[in-house]
Amino acid sequence: MLKTQTCGELRSEHDGQSVLLAGWVHRRRDQGGLIFIDLRDRWGITQVVVNQETAPEAHAVASGARNEYVLQVKGAVRIRPEGTANDELETGAIEVVASEIVLLNAAKTPPFYINKEEKIDEVERMRYRYLDLRRPRMQRNIILRHKIVKFIRDYLDERDFVEIETPILFKTTPEGARDFLVPSRLMPGHFYALPQSPQQLKQLLMVAGYERYFQIARCFRDEDLRGDRQPEFTQLDLEMSFVQREDVIDLIEGMMIELSEKVAGKTPLIKPFPRLTYTEAMEKYGSDKPDIRYDLTAVDVTDLAGKSGFQVFVDNAAAGKPVKVIRAPGLLRGKEDPTKALSGEGLKRLMKELEDLIRTTGAKGLAWMALPLEENGEVKGPIGKFFTVEQKVELFERVDAQAGDILLFTSDKRETVYEVVNVLRRHLAEALGLVDSDTVAFCWVIDFPMFYWNEEEQRWDPSQHMFTSPVPEDIPLLDTDPGAARGSQYDLACNGYEVAGGSIRIHSRELQEKMFPLIGQDMEHAREEFGHMLEAFEYGVPPHGGIASGIDRLAMVLAGEPNIREVIAFPKTQKGADIMAHAPSEPDPRQLEELYLRVVVPEEEQEQ
RNA sequence: GGGGACGUGGUGUAGCGGUUAACAUACUGCCCUGUCAAGGCAGAGAUCGCGGGUUCGAACCCCGUCGUCCCCGCCA
Numbered sequence: 001m002l003k004t005q006t007c008g009e010l011r012s013e014h015d016g017q018s019v020l021l022a023g024w025v026h027r028r029r030d031q032g033g034l035i036f037i038d039l040r041d042r043w044g045i046t047q048v049v050v051n052q053e054t055a056p057e058a059h060a061v062a063s064g065a066r067n068e069y070v071l072q073v074k075g076a077v078r079i080r081p082e083g084t085a086n087d088e089l090e091t092g093a094i095e096v097v098a099s100e101i102v103l104l105n106a107a108k109t110p111p112f113y114i115n116k117e118e119k120i121d122e123v124e125r126m127r128y129r130y131l132d133l134r135r136p137r138m139q140r141n142i143i144l145r146h147k148i149v150k151f152i153r154d155y156l157d158e159r160d161f162v163e164i165e166t167p168i169l170f171k172t173t174p175e176g177a178r179d180f181l182v183p184s185r186l187m188p189g190h191f192y193a194l195p196q197s198p199q200q201l202k203q204l205l206m207v208a209g210y211e212r213y214f215q216i217a218r219c220f221r222d223e224d225l226r227g228d229r230q231p232e233f234t235q236l237d238l239e240m241s242f243v244q245r246e247d248v249i250d251l252i253e254g255m256m257i258e259l260s261e262k263v264a265g266k267t268p269l270i271k272p273f274p275r276l277t278y279t280e281a282m283e284k285y286g287s288d289k290p291d292i293r294y295d296l297t298a299v300d301v302t303d304l305a306g307k308s309g310f311q312v313f314v315d316n317a318a319a320g321k322p323v324k325v326i327r328a329p330g331l332l333r334g335k336e337d338p339t340k341a342l343s344g345e346g347l348k349r350l351m352k353e354l355e356d357l358i359r360t361t362g363a364k365g366l367a368w369m370a371l372p373l374e375e376n377g378e379v380k381g382p383i384g385k386f387f388t389v390e391q392k393v394e395l396f397e398r399v400d401a402q403a404g405d406i407l408l409f410t411s412d413k414r415e416t417v418y419e420v421v422n423v424l425r426r427h428l429a430e431a432l433g434l435v436d437s438d439t440v441a442f443c444w445v446i447d448f449p450m451f452y453w454n455e456e457e458q459r460w461d462p463s464q465h466m467f468t469s470p471v472p473e474d475i476p477l478l479d480t481d482p483g484a485a486r487g488s489q490y491d492l493a494c495n496g497y498e499v500a501g502g503s504i505r506i507h508s509r510e511l512q513e514k515m516f517p518l519i520g521q522d523m524e525h526a527r528e529e530f531g532h533m534l535e536a537f538e539y540g541v542p543p544h545g546g547i548a549s550g551i552d553r554l555a556m557v558l559a560g561e562p563n564i565r566e567v568i569a570f571p572k573t574q575k576g577a578d579i580m581a582h583a584p585s586e587p588d589p590r591q592l593e594e595l596y597l598r599v600v601v602p603e604e605e606q607e608q
Numbered sequence: 609g610g611g612g613a614c615g616u617g618g619u620g621u622a623g624c625g626g627u628u629a630a631c632a633u634a635c636u637g638c639c640c641u642g643u644c645a646a647g648g649c650a651g652a653g654a655u656c657g658c659g660g661g662u663u664c665g666a667a668c669c670c671c672g673u674c675g676u677c678c679c680c681g682c683c684a
Binding site for chain 2: 002029030031032033034035036038049052053061066067078081083084086088089092110111112113115116118119120121123124126162177178221222223224226227229274288289353360463465491498501504550567573574575579595
């Protein structure tokens with residue numbers, strides 16, 4: 001080894017020890033006859049000091065060194081002189097007095113700071129990803145990610161799980177997303193599909209009798225990117241035989257708690273994790289992956305508002321459309337001076353902003369009431385006058401309204417109300433400073449509807465995938481009222497992200513076959529695509545179920561990062577490109593020839 | 609496919625119709641033996657993403673285009 005110690009490990013007890021360090025110049029402070037170099041490696045930073053008088057050759061090398069030069073330093077550990085210790089640095093009690101310095105490699109001036117936390121343009125970060133990855137933030141995240149995966153492997157290994165790899169070159173997996181295709185050279189005109197998840201394969205492993213399988217699996221979905229979504233991503237994929245919902249939930253909940261506490265150092269806000277039915281989640285939070293770090297829950301006041309004098313609410317209530325209220329605590333208070341209430345232009349602007357926001361959901365408007373700060377002040381807002389004093393009292397009691405709160409009313413068809421609630425919660429939480437990126441708040445969402453109606457295609461779509469079993473008591477509903485049937489699906493949400501989702505699977509061929517016509521697939525096609533599954537189902541399938549958890553997203557939440565790219569070493573841009581290596585790129589014509597492919601790009605696309 | 613934001617020395621920002629295009633930092637040189645975001649002095653570095661238009665005059669206004677990001681659609 002070119003080093004005997006790392007730059008993170010030396011302490012006072014190493015005083016006098018002779019060491020060999022190697023790393024990058026993090027910073028250099030040239031005092032003339034004395035040069036200080038902060039030498040950095042993955043483990044930390046150690047101050048190297050070079051004295052011109054005692055080590056003239058080393059001093060000359062240090063003098064010519066610049067940021068990010070790669071150096072090897074031979075020297076002796078010394079406790080820093082009285083008054084020069086640095087408490088900020090883990091190795092700050094000591095320094096290494098250099099006797100020899102070898103320049104292992106010079107470096108160009110980096111295009112951005114390695115030694116400073118600063119926002120840098122994404123293009124630059126991606127183009128020089130190997131430099132971006134040197135920065136402390138990325139090192140922290142990438143190492144945290146490693147620890148998460150390592151913890152998961154150990155946790156599952158201790159519980160007798162077997163890690164089994166499944167193919168990347170496979171065939172279309174019915175998760176509903178667009179497939180990435182890979183042409184076959186040996187079978188001209190045929191294509192592999194990259195797996196959207198190892199769903200079928202893990203179920204077949206249950207048929208195969210492994211009982212407890214997991215995999216840290218790469219998955220691929222050819223859909224547009226988002227802040228929490230990349231076209232290729234990593235999942236903890238897991239399946240167990242002879243289990244019920246509770247077994248899977250218990251296993252994962254235990255794992256998530258330990259991951260948060262032992263690996264990420266964050267205690268989950270509520271333990272055990274709260275469980276919400278899908279309906280509860282939608283009614284209270286307007287989302288099936290609610291962020292429960294903050295309250296801001298929607299309260300149903302349809303009955304009350306239906307009796308008010310406000311015609312819109314009366315009509316909607318009569319038509320079965322809900323009226324919901326979100327209490328925004330202290331929203332009326334001024335930003336600079338919380339003892340003063342917003343009024344006039346300030347209030348107008350605030351409400352305009354909220355109204356613009358909720359219009360993106362298709363909602364027509366936002367009614368509101370503001371509770372004055374002073375004892376006997378007037379309730380402000382356009383709809384106050386439509387409620388009697390008694391109605392207002394009851395309303396305020398129901399939502400626990402306080403002085404300075406603004407109550408936001410939304411009423412529309414149910415789906416729109418949900419969306420408004422979701423959008424408002426997220427916005428208000430941010431605006432009121434209720435979001436803490438150091439907190440993790442998990443909750444389970446269960447009792448999803450088995451299907452939702454696809455208006456366009458005029459058919460039922462599975463709300464998870466076609467292998468999800470209905471909850472046992474709802475199986476008869478498949479024949480009578482599929483829309484009312486609940487699936488055995490369970491999702492785990494954390495901080496407003498879905499971090500895991502799974503279900504108990506169908507393990508009977510009859511029931512599985514029943515699914516195809518319901519979701520608008522004819523049997524012939526189903527047999528073609530999934531014949532191997534149906535056939536396997538005839539050879540003694542154990543009851544089984546499992547779950548999958550997006551590792552990238554989980555790492556993002558545990559790291560408190562706002563974007564999934566921050567926990568992926570080499571992520572893709574929103575167009576799915578790698579700006580560093582220039583992927584995707586045009587293939588060599590000979591490659592296409594070998595694959596019997598011809599590229600036909602429409603003219604308007606070519607011009608670009 | 610749609611909506612929005614951004615693009616100014618290497619980096620981060622200011623400037624938003626007439627500026628010598630400002631500031632911080634990085635960079636280069638010199639000085640300096642206890643610094644740690646070192647300090648001091650000097651210096652170099654920008655046709656303001658690209659193309660077109662409006663104007664006596666454009667970094668600034670308009671149109672287009674490219675790129676990045678956020679969101680909807682899509683995707684669980």
